[in-house]
Amino acid sequence: MRIILYTGKGGVGKTCVAAATALHLAERGRRVLVVSTDVAHSLGDAFDLPVEGEPVGVAPNLDALEIDPVVAGRATWGRLQGYLRAVMTSHANGEEAGIEAEELFVFPGLEELLSLSVLLDIDEAGAYDVLVVDCAPTGETLSLLKYPERFGDFIERALPLKRKALKVGGPVIEHVMKIPLPDDALFDELSSLVGRLERLRGLLTDTGRVSLRVVTTAERIVVKEAKRAFAWLGLYGYHVDAVVVNRLYPEAALEGYFDRWTELQRASLDEIERSFSGTAVLRLMLRHGELRGADGLREAARELLTPVGAAGAREGAGGCELVVPAPFFDKRDLDLVQDGDALVVSLANQRCRIPLPAHLRGRDVASARHEDGLLVVRFEES
Numbered sequence: 548m549r550i551i552l553y554t555g556k557g558g559v560g561k562t563c564v565a566a567a568t569a570l571h572l573a574e575r576g577r578r579v580l581v582v583s584t585d586v587a588h589s590l591g592d593a594f595d596l597p598v599e600g601e602p603v604g605v606a607p608n609l610d611a612l613e614i615d616p617v618v619a620g621r622a623t624w625g626r627l628q629g630y631l632r633a634v635m636t637s638h639a640n641g642e643e644a645g646i647e648a649e650e651l652f653v654f655p656g657l658e659e660l661l662s663l664s665v666l667l668d669i670d671e672a673g674a675y676d677v678l679v680v681d682c683a684p685t686g687e688t689l690s691l692l693k694y695p696e697r698f699g700d701f702i703e704r705a706l707p708l709k710r711k712a713l714k715v716g717g718p719v720i721e722h723v724m725k726i727p728l729p730d731d732a733l734f735d736e737l738s739s740l741v742g743r744l745e746r747l748r749g750l751l752t753d754t755g756r757v758s759l760r761v762v763t764t765a766e767r768i769v770v771k772e773a774k775r776a777f778a779w780l781g782l783y784g785y786h787v788d789a790v791v792v793n794r795l796y797p798e799a800a801l802e803g804y805f806d807r808w809t810e811l812q813r814a815s816l817d818e819i820e821r822s823f824s825g826t827a828v829l830r831l832m833l834r835h836g837e838l839r840g841a842d843g844l845r846e847a848a849r850e851l852l853t854p855v856g857a858a859g860a861r862e863g864a865g866g867c868e869l870v871v872p873a874p875f876f877d878k879r880d881l882d883l884v885q886d887g888d889a890l891v892v893s894l895a896n897q898r899c900r901i902p903l904p905a906h907l908r909g910r911d912v913a914s915a916r917h918e919d920g921l922l923v924v925r926f927e928e929s
Contacts, residue, residue, distance in 0.1 A: 548670055548756065550678045553791075555762030556772050557684040560793045563838045563847065564762050564831065565681040566593040566611075570841065571848035573609035577676040580610045580669060584662045585683045588613040595840040606841055610675075614662040664747045685761070685776045689897070692751065692783055751785060758788035760829075765792055765815035774822055774875040779897045781872035789827040791851070792819060796833055822875065867926045869907065874920030881922060885912045890924065 553565040562583070569581035580602060583590040590613055591598035594605045600618060602610040669678055682688045751757055759780055763773035773790060780787050795816075801809045819828055831850050838847055873881060873894055882893035888908040890901045903910075910926040917923075 548673065548675060548678055550666070550670070550680065550750075550757040552680040552682050552751075552757070552759045553762055554682040554685050554688040554759060554776065555791075556769050559762045559764050559769060560831075560838070561762040562589050562681045563593050563844065564760075564791055564793060564851070565679050566590065567838075567844040567848040568851055569609055569611075569677075569679040570606055570844045571851060572677050572679070573606055574845070576608065578608055578674070579677045579679065580612060580675045581605075581679040581681065582611075582666070582669070583613045583681040584616075584665075585681055586616060590681055593839055593844065614665050616662040660744070660747075664743055667743065667747055667750060670750060685772060689776065689779055689783075692780070692785060754786040758786045760789045760791055761787055762791045762793055763819070764794050765812045765819070767811070767815055767818075770815050770818055770822075773819075775895070777823070777826075778873060778875050778894060781874070782892060782894050782897060782899045784899075784901075787826060789829055790819065790823045791829045791831060792816065793831045794833045795830055800833075867907070867910075867928060869901070869903070869924045869926070871901065871922040871924070872920065873917060873922040878917040881917055883912070883915050883922070883924065892922065 551565075551568065553561045553568075555561045562585070566581060569579050573579040581590065583598075588598075590611055594611060596605050596611075597603070598605065598611045598613050600613065600615045602612045605611045663682075666678065666680065669675070761773050761776050761780075763769050777787055777790070796805075796808065796812060798809050801812075829851055831847055834843060834847065836843070838844070869890065871890075871892060873892075876894055880895045884891045884893075886900070888903050890903065890912075892899050892901060907926050910928075913925045913927045915922065915924045
């Protein structure tokens with residue numbers, strides 16, 4: 548199954564772009580599901596039809612789904628939520644304490660991430676040819692995409708120690724503290740959650756089937772965020788195959804009072820074409836009316852294409868180099884630390900841990916350079 552994820556700064560129109568893409572593919576005979584993982588759902592508004600927590604047909608060959616993060620969270624880590632609620636209410640009385648505990652123990656971003664993990668179930672079910680995903684705005688999406696690595700690493704290190712310690716001292720702690728202790732089933736659920744998040748990352752970094760598309764507008768501030776998102780997504784191993792420039796004004800509409808906007812739009816478009824020269828740049832003009840409903844989406848879809856490519860960390864030509872995409876940043880924004888058999892790369896305020904390929908493990912970093920938007924790390928000969 549082909550999977551296309553759309554993200555972008557809030558308000559750039561990514562939901563309508565995702566809906567138009569899905570309709571375009573469905574009308575060409577593909578079985579398509581378009582999904583919203585954004586907490587602020589507006590997919591139903593784009594189709595001008597009700598869309599809820601189960602797939603619903605919105606056009607021939609096209610179903611739509613708005614994932615409820617609360618429902619997805621309960622299905623995946625309901626036992627852990629129940630345990631934390633029991634701990635909080637063990638010395639409290641009343642129903643309100645339970646409600647407060649349930650609201651308190653929601654790991655930031657985890658419920659939204661579990662919404663994204665529903666993509667695993669859809670992929671494994673195999674009922675569709677194409678899955679189009681309307682993701683949360685760029686900042687939230689970046690946080691979610693790096694969550695599996697960090698959460699999984701923490702649980703993998705902490706879980707065996709906690710499990711062993713509780714087996715030894717659990718009865719004493721439970722007697723003294725008067726709180727319930729987690730059982731093996733709870734630890735098993737945590738392990739299952741880590742495995743699910745690892746499978747999600749494996750799916751989303753499968754460049755043969757999955758790509759992200761960054762939606763922007765031709766405004767300087769928005770373009771700058773799109774460039775940062777492009778660089779960070781590449782750093783984490785996610786493949787961006789296109790940049791969509793939405794809501795372009797026809798130059799005839801900007802004559803007179805808005806002449807200055809014509810110059811600004813041209814300058815932004817030039818910057819976009821230069822910056823993303825190796826990536827498809829798709830353009831979508833501002834419509835005469837509001838973009839919603841099948842007719843409006845169909846018209847917009849005629850301007851969209853669907854290219855595919857590849858990206859991510861790769862080996863250099865000499866075999867002793869690792870090449871990491873790092874476009875749009877000065878080398879002063881980059882930092883590199885070797886941590887055992889992994890590289891920790893910092894790009895401005897984002898950090899990523901990159902496991903070394905087998906033939907580079909055990910070697911020390913000899914040098915690193917930043918050129919043509921790439922971080923090239925050379926290792927000592929064995």
